[in-house]
Amino acid sequence: xxxxxxxxxxxxxxxxxxxxxxxxxxxxxxxxxxxxxxxxxxxxxxxxxxxxxxxxxxxxxxxxxxxxxxxxxxxxxxxxxxxxxxxxxxxxxxxxxxxxxxxxxxxxxxxxxxx
Amino acid sequence: xxxxxxxxxxxxxxxxxxxxxxxxxxxxxxxxxxxxxxxxxxxxxxxxxxxxxxxxxxxxxxxxxxxxxxxxxxxxxxxxxxxxxxxxxxxxxxxxxxxxxxxxxxxxxxxxxxxx
Numbered sequence: 001x002x003x004x005x006x007x008x009x010x011x012x013x014x015x016x017x018x019x020x021x022x023x024x025x026x027x028x029x030x031x032x033x034x035x036x037x038x039x040x041x042x043x044x045x046x047x048x049x050x051x052x053x054x055x056x057x058x059x060x061x062x063x064x065x066x067x068x069x070x071x072x073x074x075x076x077x078x079x080x081x082x083x084x085x086x087x088x089x090x091x092x093x094x095x096x097x098x099x100x101x102x103x104x105x106x107x108x109x110x111x112x113x114x115x
Numbered sequence: 116x117x118x119x120x121x122x123x124x125x126x127x128x129x130x131x132x133x134x135x136x137x138x139x140x141x142x143x144x145x146x147x148x149x150x151x152x153x154x155x156x157x158x159x160x161x162x163x164x165x166x167x168x169x170x171x172x173x174x175x176x177x178x179x180x181x182x183x184x185x186x187x188x189x190x191x192x193x194x195x196x197x198x199x200x201x202x203x204x205x206x207x208x209x210x211x212x213x214x215x216x217x218x219x220x221x222x223x224x225x226x227x228x229x230x231x
Contacts, residue, residue, distance in 0.1 A: 004158075031216045040124070042205060043159075044222040050216035058218075090158055097217060100211060102147055102166065104219055106158035 003027070006091050006107040013114050019078040021110050023091030029095030032074035033104065034058075034066065037088040049074055050096065080115045088112075117142040117210045119138075121222035127194050129230050135223045136191040138206030147209035148186045148189040149219065150180055152202045159205065165189060178198070 009024035025032065031050050035043040035058075045058030047066040056067050067075045074093075079087055090113050092094060094104040118141045128134045140146055147166055151159040163174025170182045180191045189206060203226050205220040 007157075031218075033218065035221075040223060043219075043221040045218060045220075048174065048216060048218055056216075092159075092219075094148065097211065102217060103149060103161045103164055106151075108158045109156070113155070 004091055004093050004105050004107040006089075006110050009082040010109060011112045013078075013112065014082050015082060015114055017081050017114075018076075019081050019112070019114075021065075021076040021089055021091075021112070023074045023076070023093075023107055024072050025074075025091075025093040025105070026072065027093065027105070028071065029093035029105075030071075031094045031104075032068065033094075034064075034074065034076045035090045036060070036094075036098050037093065037109070039092055043090065046076065057111060081112075083114050086112060088113045117208050117220050119206050119208050119220055119222035121204075121206055121225045123225050124223070125164075125226045125228070127228045127230060130198055131195050134193050134196045134200070134227065136204050136206075136227060136228070138189045138191065138222060139187050140189060140206070141187065142208050142209045142210055146189075147217070148180075148182065149207045149209065150174065150178070150189075150191050151205045151207065153205065153224075154202050162191070162204075198229050198231050201227055201229045 002106045004025045018071040033048040049068040065077045091107040130176040149164045150162040165182045173179045
């Protein structure tokens with residue numbers, strides 16, 4: 001089974017802190033994604049990566065950055081956390097274009113609270 | 116631009132009755148369509164997908180979905196609901212971004228409650 005693992009289930013951080021959310025997948029997938037989930041808004045894409053060291057902005061990249069130094073790991077960075085970044089963060093991975101199954105697989109989520 | 120609409124925030128159904136969760140989409144070209152389910156404080160689990168072929172797609176846990184190209188819909192269905200089906204359901208459409216990756220655009224979600 002595909003496994004996508006997020007390093008923390010719950011985090012509480014202070015305003016202004018630098019926050020790292022880590023995600024690891026074990027299926028050699030090319031693509032990795034970070035979403036945030038808020039009630040009534042569904043999932044919104046923050047950033048994604050289609051290869052090591054490659055990244056593209058999603059719909060809501062402001063206030064976030066990402067890092068992908070190894071194929072299996074994709075990190076989301078909040079440079080200076082703010083209360084409006086309190087949310088559920090979901091990581092996902094999927095195969096590259098033309099590589100079989102098209103569905104994405106999700107981690108368990110990290111519920112981040114910024115106080 | 117691609118978009119997904121789930122017109123109902125909440126669907127309630129009695130156990131044993133059929134259920135339908137509605138989804139409509141807008142995308143250029145042939146759509147890749149997905150349904151995911153989320154249980155409380157958990158990530159999303161893949162239920163089923165439509166890529167091509169038969170308009171009726173069968174997935175996990177007895178769920179199925181009907182692709183209707185003329186109505187641009189992809190409604191999720193189950194003939195007989197269980198209390199354990201109570202969860203948040205998301206419809207999504209897949210599209211290629213800048214030729215680099217296939218990414219998903221999600222609907223806002225529908226909370227399904229199955230009443231005993």
